[in-house]
Amino acid sequence: MRSPQFIRNGETPPRIPAAPNFHSTVSLQKLRRFNLLILLLRVATFCFSLSAALFMATNFRSGPAKWVHFDAFRFVLAANGIVAVYSFFEMAASVWEILKGSTPLPEVVQLWFDFGHDQGFAYLLLSANAAGTAETRNLRGGDTCAADNAFCIQSAISVALGFAGFVFLALASLLSGFRVACFIITGSRFHL
Amino acid sequence: MRSPQFIRNGETPPRIPAAPNFHSTVSLQKLRRFNLLILLLRVATFCFSLSAALFMATNFRSGPAKWVHFDAFRFVLAANGIVAVYSFFEMAASVWEILKGSTPLPEVVQLWFDFGHDQGFAYLLLSANAAGTAETRNLRGGDTCAADNAFCIQSAISVALGFAGFVFLALASLLSGFRVACFIITGSRFHL
Numbered sequence: 001m002r003s004p005q006f007i008r009n010g011e012t013p014p015r016i017p018a019a020p021n022f023h024s025t026v027s028l029q030k031l032r033r034f035n036l037l038i039l040l041l042r043v044a045t046f047c048f049s050l051s052a053a054l055f056m057a058t059n060f061r062s063g064p065a066k067w068v069h070f071d072a073f074r075f076v077l078a079a080n081g082i083v084a085v086y087s088f089f090e091m092a093a094s095v096w097e098i099l100k101g102s103t104p105l106p107e108v109v110q111l112w113f114d115f116g117h118d119q120g121f122a123y124l125l126l127s128a129n130a131a132g133t134a135e136t137r138n139l140r141g142g143d144t145c146a147a148d149n150a151f152c153i154q155s156a157i158s159v160a161l162g163f164a165g166f167v168f169l170a171l172a173s174l175l176s177g178f179r180v181a182c183f184i185i186t187g188s189r190f191h192l
Numbered sequence: 193m194r195s196p197q198f199i200r201n202g203e204t205p206p207r208i209p210a211a212p213n214f215h216s217t218v219s220l221q222k223l224r225r226f227n228l229l230i231l232l233l234r235v236a237t238f239c240f241s242l243s244a245a246l247f248m249a250t251n252f253r254s255g256p257a258k259w260v261h262f263d264a265f266r267f268v269l270a271a272n273g274i275v276a277v278y279s280f281f282e283m284a285a286s287v288w289e290i291l292k293g294s295t296p297l298p299e300v301v302q303l304w305f306d307f308g309h310d311q312g313f314a315y316l317l318l319s320a321n322a323a324g325t326a327e328t329r330n331l332r333g334g335d336t337c338a339a340d341n342a343f344c345i346q347s348a349i350s351v352a353l354g355f356a357g358f359v360f361l362a363l364a365s366l367l368s369g370f371r372v373a374c375f376i377i378t379g380s381r382f383h384l
Contacts, residue, residue, distance in 0.1 A: 127322035134326035181373030
């Protein structure tokens with residue numbers, strides 16, 4: 001895209017109002033708030049998906065029923081685990097960006113990486129949780145829950161935590177999508 | 193954004209690139225292609241979700257099993273039906289926009305309406321299909337499928353069609369999200 005040098009050398013007045021690395025105090029404050037909001041969403045996603053994964057992974061002690069015997073519950077555990085790991089790294093990237101002012105990967109790669117994974121993993125997590133809900137509802141009337149009610153309750157809690165994680169991940173994907181669009185339209189990830 | 197005219201005319205380039213309703217031939221062609229792409233995605237979503245809904249709704253003739261007895265299948269039918277109706281109206285709005293050059297609703301309302309519904313209904317459709325998949329997999333080993341295999345096959349086809357509808361709706365939501373971002377950043381729904 002257009003580099004700052006190109007504008008500085010020009011004889012005619014710049015077309016972009018200001019050089020990309022120049023931000024007013026108000027803009028910097030807005031940018032800081034935007035980055036903090038993203039970090040907050042990452043932390044929330046991490047907490048919820050990690051606890052959902054842990055709740056599901058420990059869901060075998062109460063009786064004969066085990067999560068590993070149910071496809072949908074394995075899917076719930078896998079999806080929440082993947083999202084927890086991803087959110088952890090995204091948290092680190094977000095902290096890096098707040099502290100250093102630049103992205104860990106090259107800007108264009110980082111933006112598309114974030115948005116692509118946010119959107120993809122949001123869909124993954126939602127489908128896992130929906131499948132988990134269907135399985136939980138299915139079990140409720142059957143013998144499994146009659147024999148081992150704690151198993152069913154713990155599964156339901158895990159799925160509910162997964163849905164909370166999904167909500168925060170979907171919000172994060174809106175913000176990272178906005179950053180990609182900013183980059184496509186203005187050549188910078190900031191809309192200031 | 194910057195139109196070609198702006199560059200040709202300017203001795204001192206204006207800050208506001210061009211009048212909002214003025215587009216060059218190249219830009220108009222790009223715009224037309226973008227709108228046609230959206231229309232194409234709407235048509236594909238409509239076809240797939242309508243056929244998924246019809247496949248599920250007629251899934252009671254082969255034997256004793258009926259879709260209405262399964263929560264997940266009712267969800268699949270409802271979600272696909274809603275998306276089919278929505279896509280039909282969005283198709284009409286898209287044709288209107290291509291023919292008249294303006295949106296049926298005021299621009300800002302239309303953009304947010306499109307994006308919000310696209311994103312929301314994409315999540316709705318995905319969760320319905322995931323729940324339907326879990327139910328289908330569940331039934332496969334049981335008595336229902338042994339007694340009435342055609343029922344299980346037709347359910348699976350309906351869910352698969354629903355997933356195809358979801359893919360096109362998710363793509364449409366990317367495009368309508370981009371239009372919203374354009375509108376927020378540049379004040380116009382076109383990025384030219």
